[in-house]
Amino acid sequence: MTINNLFIFLYFRKKNKHSKELNHLIMIEYSGQPHYLVAVDCIVFGFDGEHLKILLVKRGLEPEINKWSLIGGFVGAQESPDDAANRVLKKNTGLEGIYLEQHQIYGEPNRDPIERTLSVGYFALIDINKYQTQINDDYHAEWFLINDRPKLIFDHEQMVIDARKKLRYKAALHPILFEMLPKKFTIPQLQILFEEVNDTKIDTRNFSRKISSTGLLIKLTEKDKSGSKKGAFYFKLDKKKYTANFQAFLNLIPNLKL
Amino acid sequence: MTINNLFIFLYFRKKNKHSKELNHLIMIEYSGQPHYLVAVDCIVFGFDGEHLKILLVKRGLEPEINKWSLIGGFVGAQESPDDAANRVLKKNTGLEGIYLEQHQIYGEPNRDPIERTLSVGYFALIDINKYQTQINDDYHAEWFLINDRPKLIFDHEQMVIDARKKLRYKAALHPILFEMLPKKFTIPQLQILFEEVNDTKIDTRNFSRKISSTGLLIKLTEKDKSGSKKGAFYFKLDKKKYTANFQAFLNLIPNLKL
DNA sequence: AATTTTAAATGTCAAAATGACAATTAATAA
């Protein structure tokens, strides 16, 4: 009998002094159940202005030590899975307040060869530039092109595939891709990001019309001259409208097939 | 040291005979982690032709025995959470092959007062008529109007709220509501279901135009005379198109706000 | 048998959104 099970027993002894039957029932139904490790794994997406990337780390524990893996960790006793995901993200990127979304649970009995572990998959979107300023090599994290990533441990490969699909889905309906851009960005930059995520070319004219019609962008006076002679105007998000319209549909991808 | 932890130790003794350091690392990082119970809870939606309903059961174990709860159970050692959800659904409804979708994990440290338990929330859609033929009273399951349900245990109340929101979201984009209708159904029936789920009135003419334009329905020669003198034609799903277009957007709700 | 009743099915039209395509503009480089 483990400590946990003992605790249950005492708890109901106290509450139900006169019911032996009840104590018995608890022991069967609740305490006899198997316990598992619970982990979180984060698929961290970034955008370098040209391509979609993911952040991977070299795993620091057995099994599969030194193999590339998603950023993850076990869920501690005093934290929720969401808490755990935020914690490991901060540990590995130095960033707080990252856009983080619970995605799917991975729970095949033998997905971890050592011991049964269920993993809650998250996907995270971060501004790659923010990260680079805070980079420290303590955790051997590294950005990879999404289409040129190393083999990953366990079922992490599947997690990346699933998360990418979900990112595409979500980004078609909600303005989440801004999370991967700097505060000031240009329309051409934004379009490249959409094209990368959806693996498609978008007509420049129709794209900017749709983006403008959302009313989410505020045009700045400054221009980004790095990409062309003419320069492209910077925009920033209208945060009030962003929050208010987050659930609104955008449909930025023509002839969308998911 | 529990049996599980011992197992890990031996596993790496064997694989890494010459590395004491490695064995040490495993014990810290892997075995020292807390283990939790993992459960599934299913929000089962049904439609009786007039109103949206959910299926609840009287809980058969402490704590909160005899209180109303979602259909749930612990994840067994040899099954995935998906397996577990299908198992408990079959046990409580007699039905197999139910539409089932992983929804969200509920993992606040103190959500279960006895012992830390994480629960994977699922939502399920079933044809309420199919169920009624197989009903047995062994598990005290009962249908409740979604808007007139009893108080639920733990965080099940929140689960229902979340699942309902998700159902609405999903149903706006994908043809999932057919899962709650009999094989033969009429357009007016379908419309009432959409109205129930979205808590709104839809214009009859525009609705049938949109539904027709999906190409998902096949008109039958038979009519349902129960609702009117004229009778409404039965339709059935074009299963090939249903499967092929499942991911396609429908946007059946005008002025949708999620 | 003709008429009434009821809900189902179909029709109209102006406004908005979409997709395909081309011309103009602002800045630097030659």
Next chain:
DNA sequence: TTATTAATTGTCATTTTGACATTTAAAATT
């Protein structure tokens, strides 16, 4: 001054949408 390059803005036919009205089929009533 001109050429070059990418950013920006524009046109138009087609489709989709939302608001609204009429017709139709069958049973019930007179």
